[in-house]
Amino acid sequence: AQSVTQPDIHITVSEGASLELRCNYSYGATPYLFWYVQSPGQGLQLLLKYFSGDTLVQGIKGFEAEFKRSQSSFNLRKPSVHWSDAAEYFCAVGAFYNTDKLIFGTGTRLQVFP
Amino acid sequence: AAGVIQSPRHLIKEKRETATLKCYPIPRHDTVYWYQQGPGQDPQFLISFYEKMQSDKGSIPDRFSAQQFSDYHSELNMSSLELGDSALYFCASTFSSEYGYTFGSGTRLTVV
Numbered sequence: 001a002q003s004v005t006q007p008d009i010h011i012t013v014s015e016g017a018s019l020e021l022r023c024n025y026s027y028g029a030t031p032y033l034f035w036y037v038q039s040p041g042q043g044l045q046l047l048l049k050y051f052s053g054d055t056l057v058q059g060i061k062g063f064e065a066e067f068k069r070s071q072s073s074f075n076l077r078k079p080s081v082h083w084s085d086a087a088e089y090f091c092a093v094g095a096f097y098n099t100d101k102l103i104f105g106t107g108t109r110l111q112v113f114p
Numbered sequence: 115a116a117g118v119i120q121s122p123r124h125l126i127k128e129k130r131e132t133a134t135l136k137c138y139p140i141p142r143h144d145t146v147y148w149y150q151q152g153p154g155q156d157p158q159f160l161i162s163f164y165e166k167m168q169s170d171k172g173s174i175p176d177r178f179s180a181q182q183f184s185d186y187h188s189e190l191n192m193s194s195l196e197l198g199d200s201a202l203y204f205c206a207s208t209f210s211s212e213y214g215y216t217f218g219s220g221t222r223l224t225v226v
Binding site for chain 2: 042043046049090101103104105
């Protein structure tokens with residue numbers, strides 16, 4: 001079955017610290033992988049996406065993610081977190097070369113302390 | 115750049131009433147998806163349309179129906195509203211997965 005797992009429901013970091021949000025997926029076809037960020041009551045903003053090629057992808061706001069096929073993972077990282085990064089982060093997977101629906105993980109809530 | 119437009123942004127309805135949510139995809143996008151996000155939940159797929167035909171169906175209640183029109187905009191019709199229908203409803207559109215999915219800002223439906 002197709003699924004996305006985000007093991008960490010809630011993460012708290014200090015401002016300036018590094019961050020890694022975990023994402024594991026199970027998908028039959030070659031996956032497209034996405035990270036979205038959502039501030040409270042707001043819409044979903046795309047941080048970055050992976051389709052093919054270089055397994056380390058750069059996104060907006062200083063985020064990056066690395067696709068590891070052998071581990072079925074697509075972890076999101078940021079070297080230095082800012083207070084404005086506090087939000088809910090969703091990992092999602094979609095089909096390759098197909099307009100299949102996105103399947104979301106349950107999200108990780110990031111809290112940043114000054 | 116044009117984005118996905120959803121209307122209304124906020125909607126308050128009473129139980130057993132009917133609501134209609136609208137979604138206007140990015141021009142030339144041919145696929146529309148509807149998601150429901152309950153409080154503290156991840157977005158759950160409801161239904162999608164490709165070239166005005168239903169292409170996939172998720173956990174959409176029978177009280178809900180949707181369609182995509184000739185201009186590619188889509189409407190989600192919700193009848194006999196229940197308190198549990200209170201949620202943020204997102205629409206997304208795409209031309210193909212390679213180009214990614216663009217989400218609208220959502221419609222927040224509150225059923226009282």
